[in-house]
Amino acid sequence: MNPIKHFANVDRRVLLSSLAMLPLLSATLRSTPAVAQSDPLPSWNEGATKASIVNFVVRVTAQGGPDFVPVNQRIATFDNDGTLWVEQPMYVQLAFALDRVKVMAPMHPEWKTKQPFAAALDGDMKAVAASGEKGLVEILAVTHAGMTTAEFEKITTEWLATARDHRFKRPYTELVYQPMLELLAYLRANGFKTFIASGGGIEFMRPWTERIYGIPPEQVIGSSIKTRFEFKDGAPTLFRLPDINFVDDKAGKPIGINEHIGRRPIAAFGNSDGDLEMLQWATVGASGVRFGLIVHHTDAVREYAYGPDSHVGKLSQSTLDAAAVNKWTVVNMKNDWKRIFSFD
Amino acid sequence: MNPIKHFANVDRRVLLSSLAMLPLLSATLRSTPAVAQSDPLPSWNEGATKASIVNFVVRVTAQGGPDFVPVNQRIATFDNDGTLWVEQPMYVQLAFALDRVKVMAPMHPEWKTKQPFAAALDGDMKAVAASGEKGLVEILAVTHAGMTTAEFEKITTEWLATARDHRFKRPYTELVYQPMLELLAYLRANGFKTFIASGGGIEFMRPWTERIYGIPPEQVIGSSIKTRFEFKDGAPTLFRLPDINFVDDKAGKPIGINEHIGRRPIAAFGNSDGDLEMLQWATVGASGVRFGLIVHHTDAVREYAYGPDSHVGKLSQSTLDAAAVNKWTVVNMKNDWKRIFSFD
Numbered sequence: 001m002n003p004i005k006h007f008a009n010v011d012r013r014v015l016l017s018s019l020a021m022l023p024l025l026s027a028t029l030r031s032t033p034a035v036a037q038s039d040p041l042p043s044w045n046e047g048a049t050k051a052s053i054v055n056f057v058v059r060v061t062a063q064g065g066p067d068f069v070p071v072n073q074r075i076a077t078f079d080n081d082g083t084l085w086v087e088q089p090m091y092v093q094l095a096f097a098l099d100r101v102k103v104m105a106p107m108h109p110e111w112k113t114k115q116p117f118a119a120a121l122d123g124d125m126k127a128v129a130a131s132g133e134k135g136l137v138e139i140l141a142v143t144h145a146g147m148t149t150a151e152f153e154k155i156t157t158e159w160l161a162t163a164r165d166h167r168f169k170r171p172y173t174e175l176v177y178q179p180m181l182e183l184l185a186y187l188r189a190n191g192f193k194t195f196i197a198s199g200g201g202i203e204f205m206r207p208w209t210e211r212i213y214g215i216p217p218e219q220v221i222g223s224s225i226k227t228r229f230e231f232k233d234g235a236p237t238l239f240r241l242p243d244i245n246f247v248d249d250k251a252g253k254p255i256g257i258n259e260h261i262g263r264r265p266i267a268a269f270g271n272s273d274g275d276l277e278m279l280q281w282a283t284v285g286a287s288g289v290r291f292g293l294i295v296h297h298t299d300a301v302r303e304y305a306y307g308p309d310s311h312v313g314k315l316s317q318s319t320l321d322a323a324a325v326n327k328w329t330v331v332n333m334k335n336d337w338k339r340i341f342s343f344d
Numbered sequence: 345m346n347p348i349k350h351f352a353n354v355d356r357r358v359l360l361s362s363l364a365m366l367p368l369l370s371a372t373l374r375s376t377p378a379v380a381q382s383d384p385l386p387s388w389n390e391g392a393t394k395a396s397i398v399n400f401v402v403r404v405t406a407q408g409g410p411d412f413v414p415v416n417q418r419i420a421t422f423d424n425d426g427t428l429w430v431e432q433p434m435y436v437q438l439a440f441a442l443d444r445v446k447v448m449a450p451m452h453p454e455w456k457t458k459q460p461f462a463a464a465l466d467g468d469m470k471a472v473a474a475s476g477e478k479g480l481v482e483i484l485a486v487t488h489a490g491m492t493t494a495e496f497e498k499i500t501t502e503w504l505a506t507a508r509d510h511r512f513k514r515p516y517t518e519l520v521y522q523p524m525l526e527l528l529a530y531l532r533a534n535g536f537k538t539f540i541a542s543g544g545g546i547e548f549m550r551p552w553t554e555r556i557y558g559i560p561p562e563q564v565i566g567s568s569i570k571t572r573f574e575f576k577d578g579a580p581t582l583f584r585l586p587d588i589n590f591v592d593d594k595a596g597k598p599i600g601i602n603e604h605i606g607r608r609p610i611a612a613f614g615n616s617d618g619d620l621e622m623l624q625w626a627t628v629g630a631s632g633v634r635f636g637l638i639v640h641h642t643d644a645v646r647e648y649a650y651g652p653d654s655h656v657g658k659l660s661q662s663t664l665d666a667a668a669v670n671k672w673t674v675v676n677m678k679n680d681w682k683r684i685f686s687f688d
Contacts, residue, residue: 072560149602193562206606216416217606218537219562224603229595229621235629236621238602245603251573258493258582259568259589260604262550262561277573277580285579 040186042338043179049336052329053183056291060266061190067289071191075265077221077257077278078184080198080205082271082313083295084213086165086175088304090125090312093204094136095172096159098128100143108142129311141242145225148237149203157207170343173212178342180269180295184213187267195265197221197257199249199274203240221260223248249274254281267291272313276322283326292328294319299334302344384530387523387683394680396673397527400635404610405534411633413610415535421565421601421622422528423614424542424549426657427639428557430509430519432648434469434656437548438480439516440503442472444487452486473655485586489569492581493547501551514687517556522686524613524639528557531611539609541565541601543593543618547584565604567592593618598625611635616657620666627670636672638663643678646688 044050059067060074081087101111101120111117116135119127128135144152165175184194194215196205202222209215224245227238248256254277257265268275268282271294283290296315297306307315323330333340388394403411404418425431445455445464455461460479463471472479488496509519528538538559540549546566553559568589571582592600598621601609612619612626615638627634640659641650651659667674677684 072554075562195562202603202606210416218419218539218604220606227599227602229598229625233629236598236624238598254573254580254582255571258571259546260562262546262564280580281573285577 040189041179041182043182045336045338047336049329049331053186053291053293056267056289057186057190059289069266069288073263073266074187074190074192075195075261075263076187076192076267076269077195077197077253077261077265077282078180078268079270079272079275079278080196080200080222082297083269083275084176084180084184084196085172086168086303087313088297088306088310089167091200092172093200095163096156096204097139097143098123099159099163100155101139104142137244144201144204145240145242148232148239149227150237152203152240153207156204160208168341173208174343175341176212177295177337178339178344179337181213181342183269184215188214192267193219195219195221195257195261197248197253197268197278199223199247199252201225202248221248221256223252251277253278257281267293269293269295271295271297272315273319274314276319279322279326279328283328292323292326293331294323294328295331296320296333298332299337299340301334302340303333305334384533385523385526387526387681389680389682391680393673393675397530397635397637400611400633401530401534403633413632417607417610418531418534418536419539419605419607419609420531420536420611420613421539421541421597421605421609421626422524422612423616423619423622424540424544424566426615426641427613427619428520428524428528428540429516430512430647431657432641432650432654433511435544436516437544439507440500440548441483441487442467443503443507444499445483448486481588488545488548489584489586492576492583493571494581496547496584497551500548504552512685517552518687519685520556521639521681522683522688523681525557525686527613528559532558536611537563539563539565539601539605541592541597541612541622543567543591543596545569546592565592565600567596595621597622601625611637613637613639615639615641616659617663618658620663623666623670623672627672636667636670637675638667638672639675640664640677642676643681643684645678646684647677649678 041050041053059065060069062068078084081091085092098120101117105111105121108117111121116128116131116139119131120139147155160171160173163172164170165172168175187194196209196215196219198205198221200222202220202224205222206217206220209220210217226241226243226245228241230237230239246252246256253275257278264286265282266288267290268279270279275294279292283292294315297304297313299305306313308317320330331337385394385397403409404413406412422428425435429436442464445461449455449465452461455465460472460475460483463475464483491499504515504517507516508514509516512519531538540553540559540563542549542565544566546564546568549566550561550564553564554561570585570587570589572585574581574583590596590600597619601622608630609626610632611634612623614623619638623636627636638659641648641657643649650657652661664674
């Protein structure tokens with residue numbers, strides 16, 4: 001059995017399912033349990049948003065159709081923070097860095113009076129923010145560099161296993177959006193290769209993206225610091241240096257995508273101004289059917305509501321205007337998502 | 345049918361086939377045509393080299409065996425120049441650059457008297473070499489930068505379609521080693537993901553690696569120059585800048601592999617001193633069975649014979665010593681390869 005063909009058949013059933021609200025279709029078809037069970041996006045409410053996703057996938061996978069895309073070109077890139085998991089009230093990676101400052105503080109008594117470390121130790125987020133990019137880079141340098149890549153992986157893995165989000169009282173890796181997990185799986189079932197293209201640290205994400213998202217390390221693109229190859233106790237290691245190597249945000253996203261993937265995605269998924277250029281790179285001025293999607297955080301009750309005025313995950317009107325011009329799908333989280341998290 | 349399991353079964357037959365020379369096995373088994381036909385490495389002569397490859401693959405794919413490696417960790421990295429295709433008498437990419445200088449010369453009359461361009465136009469390779477790294481960088485800057493990534497792909501693709509190697513009178517993409525093509529396919533059939541990790545330009549390789557090697561662009565790692573995201577005629581482009589971004593050679597190979605793959609390969613394949621650190625990164629001080637292989641060019645009749653004294657693809661005694669210490673397989677091209685090229 002050809003798995004791609006098989007799933008293409010599933011898609012057509014899905015499309016029928018989403019069209020089942022049309023009065024022309026019989027009540028018998030509409031209520032067939034087998035059809036309902038085949039829905040690969042059960043956490044998405046029926047409507048234009050969900051239909052746009054299914055329509056795109058059906059078109060590019062239809063063998064012999066005018067919009068068919070060969071499997072090797074079915075590349076989809078996803079932002080991480082705010083697109084696949086929660087980014088409020090601060091990026092998870094910043095929470096990690098601040099916790100690391102606390103863990104490392106006994107070895108650095110001078111931090112008690114030195115900014116931005118004193119502010120970080122006091123939990124004074126306003127003062128941390130006031131230290132600006134310079135302060136943030138200082139915090140990142142001491143918490144993210146000065147160890148081998150293997151040691152850093154161990155540190156992040158142990159932290160993620162014990163750290164808890166303050167609002168939801170759960171591990172951060174549970175604060176992933178159930179509808180997006182279904183979307184990732186749906187795309188892969190239709191022959192897509194799914195990538196992350198995040199402003200976050202590439203090595204902060206890789207230890208857990210395969211388990212949580214089904215995205216292996218080699219399909220994770222992110223910001224990075226420089227490393228140095230050296231032998232330690234007879235074994236080769238990569239030592240993490242306090243120097244920025246690459247910032248995978250805004251115009252950096254197409255550059256990082258090109259460096260890692262080497263061809264343009266045909267679909268891209270983001271949630272903020274930082275994803276604009278990635279969405280343009282995937283969809284504008286390119287041949288064939290393309291798909292762009294922006295997750296708009298509109299649900300203060302179940303998650304968060306934010307947009308143009310947010311420091312984290314800022315989504316300006318100009319980016320929403322670009323979405324309208326380029327016919328990108330904008331997810332209204334409150335209306336389009338039946339569930340936000342798997343534990344809802 | 346589980347394809348992995350299926351191919352693991354094939355491997356066991358292959359192993360039996362390679363052991364068939366043992367007198368203990370019956371003449372009947374030895375001459376069974378079905379067994380002979382299943383050999384996935386027909387261009388490799390029987391012997392210790394071929395057996396080491398098959399032994400490694402059988403061990404890491406044996407479900408329940410002590411050396412079993414899950415599919416997602418079966419990562420293999422290959423050098424390109426001199427490992428997968430011919431690198432003598434000069435790297436193919438340098439031949440491309442010199443041809444480009446000739447094509448571009450009418451727009452640059454000043455090159456007639458300016459080194460290293462004058463030497464390149466005269467075909468004076470000694471003078472080009474005498475211009476050193478500085479001269480080479482100048483040639484690379486004018487031939488590899490100053491256009492979009494899409495334009496560069498078009499230029500390289502057109503050149504490869506028409507350029508011919510002077511000795512073999514064939515397109516460079518035919519000068520790939522048939523035994524290595526079989527090895528790539530054999531590894532993939534056993535669940536490996538195969539990557540290129542080359543000192544050559546990442547965007548010089550990507551347009552053809554999928555067609556020639558079965559390695560898609562997202563599994564190609566190489567040296568790169570910086571790019572700039574910008575709109576041109578209403579479409580987003582990446583403009584290639586004359587600035588080095590990354591040199592994927594020697595200690596750069598583990599760094600590039602970590603940046604692109606995010607985990608250590610369990611097998612690595614090279615041919616020169618430039619591959620030493622990649623081989624170490626894949627095999628030294630790591631848990632589980634690992635495999636390293638060096639292609640030693642020993643066949644001046646069918647290809648080239650070179651090693652410690654060669655400028656291109658230098659293979660020092662110290663690297664061969666490292667191979668002995670770390671139990672890497674060293675391919676003696678003359679003895680181990682039944683055929684070099686598909687047209688042999």
